[in-house]
Amino acid sequence: MPPLEDARVVILGGGLTGISTAYHLKRPWLLLEKEQRLGGHARTDETRGFHFDKTGHWLHLRDPYTKALIEELLPGQMVPVARKARIFSNGVLTRFPFQANLHGLPPEVASECLLGFIKAQMNPPTSPPANFEEFCLQKFGEGISKHFMIPYNHKLWGVHPREITSAWCSRFVPIPKLDDVVKGAVGDVPPELGYNISFLYPAKGGIETMTRALVARLSGGEVVCGANPEAIDLRAQTLTLGGEVIPWSSMVASIPLPELCARLVDPPQEVVDAASRLRCTPVRYLNVATRTKPNADFHWIYVPEEKYPFYRVGIYSNAVPSMAPEGHGSLYVELSDRGALPKVDEIMPDVAQALAAAGAINSPDDVLFAELKELKYAYVVFDDHYYASVETITKYLEAHQVFPRGRYGSWTYNAMEDCILAGRDVAAKLSAVSA
Numbered sequence: 001m002p003p004l005e006d007a008r009v010v011i012l013g014g015g016l017t018g019i020s021t022a023y024h025l026k027r028p029w030l031l032l033e034k035e036q037r038l039g040g041h042a043r044t045d046e047t048r049g050f051h052f053d054k055t056g057h058w059l060h061l062r063d064p065y066t067k068a069l070i071e072e073l074l075p076g077q078m079v080p081v082a083r084k085a086r087i088f089s090n091g092v093l094t095r096f097p098f099q100a101n102l103h104g105l106p107p108e109v110a111s112e113c114l115l116g117f118i119k120a121q122m123n124p125p126t127s128p129p130a131n132f133e134e135f136c137l138q139k140f141g142e143g144i145s146k147h148f149m150i151p152y153n154h155k156l157w158g159v160h161p162r163e164i165t166s167a168w169c170s171r172f173v174p175i176p177k178l179d180d181v182v183k184g185a186v187g188d189v190p191p192e193l194g195y196n197i198s199f200l201y202p203a204k205g206g207i208e209t210m211t212r213a214l215v216a217r218l219s220g221g222e223v224v225c226g227a228n229p230e231a232i233d234l235r236a237q238t239l240t241l242g243g244e245v246i247p248w249s250s251m252v253a254s255i256p257l258p259e260l261c262a263r264l265v266d267p268p269q270e271v272v273d274a275a276s277r278l279r280c281t282p283v284r285y286l287n288v289a290t291r292t293k294p295n296a297d298f299h300w301i302y303v304p305e306e307k308y309p310f311y312r313v314g315i316y317s318n319a320v321p322s323m324a325p326e327g328h329g330s331l332y333v334e335l336s337d338r339g340a341l342p343k344v345d346e347i348m349p350d351v352a353q354a355l356a357a358a359g360a361i362n363s364p365d366d367v368l369f370a371e372l373k374e375l376k377y378a379y380v381v382f383d384d385h386y387y388a389s390v391e392t393i394t395k396y397l398e399a400h401q402v403f404p405r406g407r408y409g410s411w412t413y414n415a416m417e418d419c420i421l422a423g424r425d426v427a428a429k430l431s432a433v434s435a
């Protein structure tokens, strides 16, 4: 074993956070990834010429640094796309976000939503919302909460909105002004709202093209795929991999926080207890290939009603045609059921009917093939234990030179850009230490 002062920075997990850390680090590093290829959630699968990400992975850049980085990595190869997102409810498609585009809904639904919004504006809350359900009622009123916010978020998070706090949502849930809601209700279309008005996407090869461009620039370290450490000893600053003991000077861990805690040698009881309280919902989704090009003009739809088996459907090939062979379509379908894993053939007849009803595919028999996939870690649950648990674990880890980062290392809700920036920032911190 080399002496500790020669030990490298170990980066655990080779998703965008780990890759970005390695890319920015100015010290020798060792990147360990349990899968056979880097990228984590930012990978793309290909079947018979159809490309599928791990559900929609559209790149929304807000920061000048990431904008410049992506342009440098892929000059002229990222396509700017103006978002076309819709809501499918009450048998009709309306514009996103639901709350600012009530026009087109059945009149009784639109008026219920509009009156509820006005009443909420006239009766401002006297105390902060206790949970996300209360947040919706306070900000949007009863109609919008009932027809969209509560049922959609229930399907997405896999838990009722009253079980989660509203702390995660300020950036992701657009809150329109009364003027915009009224205009949207009568069809006087308001400006686009929300954090994702437009996005970038690789012209070819799915989101993994971006990941690979970053990986191709890695230097100054070693990548080991198929590496899943058995144990991490914080006092000795070592980890065990396939029986071999490897020293580290610092560690950046982007693997899911509970998985990291489960590998710690003799963690304190408070860390074990905190880790046991972390909750996360998985996502099951379908990669769907179609025989014909979908007539739909949208990139994705939100589907709040319980009678439909999915909560979001996207058409990759409508954003970037190269995602499917000419004349065909490639879609992702995010399923709401998190019960026993079904067989794809059992669910497809209902799913195909519902996709056709929503206009996402041209007819139920237009499905060429479908593949069922699962992301074990998808949505961290922001329940009442969340903050104290994450703080307890993070404090303990950082006191021992382990820096949990990224969507599942920091145990949060974020996007690819946040992960690239988190990797950059932790690399700067560790590079400064050695300087």
Ligand SMILES: Cc1cc2nc3c(=O)[nH]c(=O)nc-3n(C[C@H](O)[C@H](O)[C@H](O)COP(=O)(O)OP(=O)(O)OC[C@H]3O[C@@H](n4cnc5c(N)ncnc54)[C@H](O)[C@@H]3O)c2cc1C
Pocket: 012, 013, 014, 015, 016, 017, 018, 032, 033, 034, 035, 038, 039, 040, 041, 042, 054, 055, 056, 057, 058, 059, 060, 227, 228, 229, 254, 255, 256, 259, 283, 375, 377, 378, 379, 405, 406, 407, 408, 409, 414, 415, 416, 417, 419
């Ligand atoms: C359904 C869904 C849709 C999304 N859509 C978008 C979108 O449209 N736009 C957007 O910007 N973001 C989107 N995101 C968020 C985006 O995927 C993440 O922010 C980002 O990819 C997370 O990167 P990461 O490196 O932090 O984590 P991951 O990508 O999860 O990487 C962690 C890595 O650690 C590895 N690992 C796990 N355990 C171990 C172990 N024991 N040992 C070694 N390695 C291990 C994993 O294999 C993985 O490669 C979406 C996320 C989900 C779940």
